[in-house]
Amino acid sequence: MAAELPVVEEILSANDRIAAQNRKLLDQHGILAVNIMASPGAGKTRVILRTIEALRGRLRIAVIEGDVAGRVDADKVAETGAPVVQINTGGGCHLDAPQVQRALRQLPLDGTDLLLIENVGNLICPTGFALGEHLKVMIASVPEGHDKPLKYPGMFTVVDALVLNKTDLLPYLDFNTEAFRTAVRALNAAAPLFEVSCRTGEGIEAWVEWLSRRHAGQQGNCSPLPSI
Amino acid sequence: MAAELPVVEEILSANDRIAAQNRKLLDQHGILAVNIMASPGAGKTRVILRTIEALRGRLRIAVIEGDVAGRVDADKVAETGAPVVQINTGGGCHLDAPQVQRALRQLPLDGTDLLLIENVGNLICPTGFALGEHLKVMIASVPEGHDKPLKYPGMFTVVDALVLNKTDLLPYLDFNTEAFRTAVRALNAAAPLFEVSCRTGEGIEAWVEWLSRRHAGQQGNCSPLPSI
Numbered sequence: 001m002a003a004e005l006p007v008v009e010e011i012l013s014a015n016d017r018i019a020a021q022n023r024k025l026l027d028q029h030g031i032l033a034v035n036i037m038a039s040p041g042a043g044k045t046r047v048i049l050r051t052i053e054a055l056r057g058r059l060r061i062a063v064i065e066g067d068v069a070g071r072v073d074a075d076k077v078a079e080t081g082a083p084v085v086q087i088n089t090g091g092g093c094h095l096d097a098p099q100v101q102r103a104l105r106q107l108p109l110d111g112t113d114l115l116l117i118e119n120v121g122n123l124i125c126p127t128g129f130a131l132g133e134h135l136k137v138m139i140a141s142v143p144e145g146h147d148k149p150l151k152y153p154g155m156f157t158v159v160d161a162l163v164l165n166k167t168d169l170l171p172y173l174d175f176n177t178e179a180f181r182t183a184v185r186a187l188n189a190a191a192p193l194f195e196v197s198c199r200t201g202e203g204i205e206a207w208v209e210w211l212s213r214r215h216a217g218q219q220g221n222c223s224p225l226p227s228i
Numbered sequence: 229m230a231a232e233l234p235v236v237e238e239i240l241s242a243n244d245r246i247a248a249q250n251r252k253l254l255d256q257h258g259i260l261a262v263n264i265m266a267s268p269g270a271g272k273t274r275v276i277l278r279t280i281e282a283l284r285g286r287l288r289i290a291v292i293e294g295d296v297a298g299r300v301d302a303d304k305v306a307e308t309g310a311p312v313v314q315i316n317t318g319g320g321c322h323l324d325a326p327q328v329q330r331a332l333r334q335l336p337l338d339g340t341d342l343l344l345i346e347n348v349g350n351l352i353c354p355t356g357f358a359l360g361e362h363l364k365v366m367i368a369s370v371p372e373g374h375d376k377p378l379k380y381p382g383m384f385t386v387v388d389a390l391v392l393n394k395t396d397l398l399p400y401l402d403f404n405t406e407a408f409r410t411a412v413r414a415l416n417a418a419a420p421l422f423e424v425s426c427r428t429g430e431g432i433e434a435w436v437e438w439l440s441r442r443h444a445g446q447q448g449n450c451s452p453l454p455s456i
Contacts (some may be wrong), residue, residue, distance in 0.1 A: 007235050038353050040267040040380060051324025068352060068377040091382060093321065093352040121379070122350060123268050124296060124321040143371035143394065144269025150298040151349070152268060153318060166371065172400055 015129055018099035023133025025104060027117065031062075032215040033115040035095075035133035037155060039148075040121030042141040043165040044197035047114040047207075049129050050114050052080045059215060064103045066095040066120045073118065083107050094126040101132075116217055117227040123152040133215060135160045137151040142166040146176045148184035156187045161194065163207055180182040243357055246325035250360025253332060254343065259290075260443040261343040263323075263359050265383060266367035267376075268349030271393040274426035275303040275367055275435075276344050282436040287341040287443060292331045294323040294348045301346065311335050313343045322354040323347050329360075340445055351380040363388045363442060370394040374404045377411035384415045389422065391435060396425040 006212070026033050038044045045065075052061050063084040065074040074086035085103040087095060100117065107115070117133060118127040125137075138147060138159040143166060149156045162184060163221070169179070184193060192210060196203030266272045280289050293302040302314035313368040315323060318359045328345065335343070344442040345361060347354040355364075366375060366387040371394060373443075378402050384390070390412060398405070405423075412421060419440060424431030 032230075037370075039269060039349070040376055041369075067379045069381050070375075071374050072378055091352065091356075095277070120352070122321070122352060124319065124348070124350060125353065128319075134379070141269070141371065143369065143397065144267075147300050148268055150300055151295045153297050169371065169397065169400060172397060 002088060012128070015097045017097075017207070018101050019130035019132040022097055023134075025109070026132060029109040029112065030219055031112050031115050032132075032135070032138055032211075032218050033107060033117060034116050034135045034211070035119060035121045035131050036137050036139060037123070037126045037159070038121060038139035038140070039123050039144055042121070042139045043198050044118045044121070044139050045076055047139055047163055047165060048077060048118060048194075048203045049080060050198050050201065051116065051208055051211065052077070052082050054204050055114070055212065058212060060111055060115045062106075062107045062109075062112040062204060064095075064117045065113065066118055068092065068120060083112070087127065089120055093120060093122050093124075093132055094129050096129050097131050098103070114154040114211065123148070123218060127154050127158050134218065135226070136161065137161045139160070139163045139165050140180075142169045142173055142175045146180035146183070149180070149187055150182055153187050156184055159188065159191055161192050162188075164193060164195045165198055167195050167202065168199045169205050200212065230444055240356070240382050243325045246329050246348070247360040248357035249326055250329055250332060252328050253337070254360060254362070257337040257340065258447060259337060259343050260344050260363070260439075260446050261345060261359070261361040262363045262365055262439070263345050263347060263354070263373055264365050265347045265351070265354045265368060265387070266349060267351050267369070267372055267455035270367045270369040270372065271426050272346045272349070272367050273304055274394060275391055275424070276346060277304060277308065278424075278426050278432045279319075279436055279439065280305070280343065280430065282432050283342070283440065285368075286440060288339055289342045289344060290335045290337075290340040292323075292335075292343065292345045293327060294327070294346055295328035296320070296348060317348055321348060321350050322357050323359055324357045325359050342439065355382050355386050355394060361448070362446065365389045365391065365429070367393050367397045368408075370397045370403045373410070377408070377415055381415050387416065387419055389420050389438065390416075391422045393426055395423050395430065396427045 065086045072084040077084040136159045194207040293314045299314040305312040364387045422435040
């Protein structure tokens with residue numbers, strides 16, 4: 001197993017080169033790209049659908065859907081009219097930059113302000129692979145329990161924002177919101193935490209306002225953002 | 229990246245060798261070992277706690293807890309009095325056979341009938357790594373949604389049994405139980421599906437009865453089970 005480390009380093013370095021190319025292409029088109037990561041079933045697609053709905057007429061959104069198999073999520077997004085590309089990883093446990101590079105070729109970049117990239121449902125592996133995104137966002141959800149930051153600290157540490165979804169289920173579970181907030185803050189003091197229910201729509205406006213401000217901030221720069 | 233495949237094969241083959249050693253050790257002690265896999269927050273630990281409670285006085289249970297970080301789950305199990313070893317993988321996205329081998333050295337094998345191994349919360353990577361277990365079991369949960377078999381077919385295909393947890397939340401979600409059952413059956417016609425609520429205890433008895441029968445069946449063999 002002596003060769004393992006160099007091979008892993010080579011893969012990561014090749015990924016980073018292509019991620020930098022993706023980032024440059026996105027910057028040239030004034031697109032803010034968001035890498036959305038979560039456990040399976042936390043509600044990534046529902047957050048994307050709510051975001052498209054809430055920003056209709058304000059920002060033009062395109063979507064890349066990452067899944068091990070199937071195109072259930074891409075079909076749901078396509079119903080909104082937003083351009084969407086489905087990536088199937090086969091057995092792969094995360095998206096990588098070459099996959100996103102190929103997907104970008106199929107999207108109308110000139111007509112896009114915001115690119116939402118739904119990563120494969122996994123709290124561990126996606127953090128190691130840059131895609132060219134400007135922001136990393138994690139969707140957590142109430143049924144998963146408030147102890148998740150203690151068990152998966154890597155994801156909670158690297159993200160630029162957190163969305164806590166399914167707050168409508170709080171009355172039926174023993175989720176301790178204060179314990180969750182405290183555990184998140186211990187790992188990541190800077191990232192805003194949006195508490196939302198995609199079922200009721202509660203909290204979605206604050207989340208999309210933040211996204212809009214990040215997009216406006218990007219456009220206000222005289223030069224492209226520094227590359228990753 | 230030409231060297232990637234041989235290195236991966238070498239790692240898997242080394243893992244399989246140690247998994248076979250683990251299996252032999254478990255067989256020598258008449259222990260039935262179960263590899264429990266699930267998304268983060270599906271309720272693996274709650275299922276283990278309910279199983280210990282329901283089988284008290286019938287089977288002697290030991291537990292291996294796998295997590296990226298922390299020992300929250302091991303502490304909960306220790307409160308029941310069951311012997312437990314916590315494995316922290318660092319950044320690793322699954323347990324492997326060498327980690328389980330080291331954990332087995334810390335457990336009272338002569339006083340154990342059933343070993344429950346809680347894998348890292350991840351629907352993808354754990355399926356590729358044998359631990360020496362006799363049974364693979366997946367815990368799915370209602371809030372994750374009924375479409376998970378379509379997105380993570382590998383896990384649903386390889387398991388010997390499925391537990392669908394958190395059925396107490398069915399009234400508050402648009403989970404389609406029939407669609408879930410149909411999707412599971414399309415991938416895995418043989419595995420029993422236990423619908424349970426760890427919150428209320430509903431359905432737990434059928435699940436532990438199945439486990440007990442599997443343990444009794446193992447003991448009834450004249451020779452150890454064939455190795456993996």
